Amino acid sequence: xxxxxxxxxxxxxxxxxxxxxxxxxxxxxxxxxxxxxxxxxxxxxxxxxxxxxxxxxxxxxxxxxxxxxxxxxxxxxxx
Numbered sequence: 469x470x471x472x473x474x475x476x477x478x479x480x481x482x483x484x485x486x487x488x489x490x491x492x493x494x495x496x497x498x499x500x501x502x503x504x505x506x507x508x509x510x511x512x513x514x515x516x517x518x519x520x521x522x523x524x525x526x527x528x529x530x531x532x533x534x535x536x537x538x539x540x541x542x543x544x545x546x547x
Contacts, residue, residue, distance in 0.1 A: 513540040 508517045512529040513536035523530040524537050531537040 511536055513537070 507520045509520045509523050509530040510517050511523070511532040513531055516532045518530075518532045520530070523532065524534050525531075526537050526541075529537075529540075531540065
């Protein structure tokens with residue numbers, strides 16, 4: 469009877485260890501550094517951050533879409 473309890477205790481301990489290890493690995497923070505798209509820039513119209521390689525560049529300003537570049541230019545022309 470003592471051997472059965474010992475084996476049951478070992479099985480419970482192993483399962484608890486595996487569950488705890490899995491839970492801790494899911495909580496780890498993502499690695500810091502650049503994303504696959506490269507350096508992030510903010511849209512000059514709405515502030516959304518997009519990869520520089522995907523941004524629409526106009527002079528020294530960046531936009532998330534061509535429409536936001538056009539809207540920002542229209543707003544500047546109206547002022």
